[in-house]
Amino acid sequence: MTYKVTEEGNVNTVFLNGEIDMDVTEKAKEVILPLVESGKEVHLNLKDVSYMDSSGISVLIESHQKALENNTKVIVKEVSKSVLKVIMMAKLEQILNLE
Amino acid sequence: MNIEESKDFLVSTASLKEVRVFSREVFEKLKLEQDLKDELVLAIAEAAQNIVKHGYKGVDSTTDRMQIKISMKDSELEIGFFDKGKAVVPGNVQHRKLDDIKPGGLGTFFIKQIMDAAVFKKDEKGWVNHLVLTKKIS
Numbered sequence: 303m304t305y306k307v308t309e310e311g312n313v314n315t316v317f318l319n320g321e322i323d324m325d326v327t328e329k330a331k332e333v334i335l336p337l338v339e340s341g342k343e344v345h346l347n348l349k350d351v352s353y354m355d356s357s358g359i360s361v362l363i364e365s366h367q368k369a370l371e372n373n374t375k376v377i378v379k380e381v382s383k384s385v386l387k388v389i390m391m392a393k394l395e396q397i398l399n400l401e
Numbered sequence: 402m403n404i405e406e407s408k409d410f411l412v413s414t415a416s417l418k419e420v421r422v423f424s425r426e427v428f429e430k431l432k433l434e435q436d437l438k439d440e441l442v443l444a445i446a447e448a449a450q451n452i453v454k455h456g457y458k459g460v461d462s463t464t465d466r467m468q469i470k471i472s473m474k475d476s477e478l479e480i481g482f483f484d485k486g487k488a489v490v491p492g493n494v495q496h497r498k499l500d501d502i503k504p505g506g507l508g509t510f511f512i513k514q515i516m517d518a519a520v521f522k523k524d525e526k527g528w529v530n531h532l533v534l535t536k537k538i539s
Contacts, residue, residue: 321418321421323417324414324417324453324454325415353421355508355511356447356450356507356508356511359507360507363502363504364504367504384439388511391511392499394502
């Protein structure tokens with residue numbers, strides 16, 4: 303997994319790339335959670351994420367819940383078809399902010 | 402098409418990608434449709450992850466290996482997982498309730514959603530756990 307972070311106003315966008323499994327979730331959390339804790343709105347762009355398992359889903363849930371605690375929000379954007387299928391299997395499409 | 406392929410992997414999170422590559426290669430030979438392949442790879446990866454995460458909980462690193470065997474016979478897909486981690490008590494293997502939104506606890510749910518059956522067997526000498534996932538492929 304690789305990533306890129308951009309900042310525009312009060313929005314940080316994290317572009318994730320590759321496959322997100324248990325081996326990289328700590329790295330993903332190290333990137334995403336501090337941005338959320340800073341109180342900024344965070345956009346997670348998943349257009350280049352080709353695979354995500356339950357560990358990756360946990361990162362999305364934790365980011366979402368951390369955002370609620372910090373009175374901000376995480377928006378999950380441009381989800382690839384294969385990742386969307388996993389999100390829907392977990393019945394999280396109504397919980398996470400998907401765009 | 403009937404097939405039987407097996408490969409062993411170091412018990413480590415770093416092996417999970419290798420597990421997916423092996424699985425995709427086997428399913429490619431079986432010419433399964435892409436959506437089904439994706440689901441099956443996810444189920445296999447989740448089961449392998451459970452071995453690393455739960456079977457070796459508290460173990461920083463190990464030289465132990467786990468084995469995955471994929472076989473297809475008469476449209477019945479069978480995937481075997483063999484490991485030497487902590488003995489699994491099948492009754493304790495449960496996923497969290499879906500409406501209890503929190504990180505974790507989804508891997509077993511995904512496996513049960515995708516596969517027809519997931520059964521722990523006690524018939525393999527030399528291994529501690531033997532999980533068998535099965536699915537009828539139409």
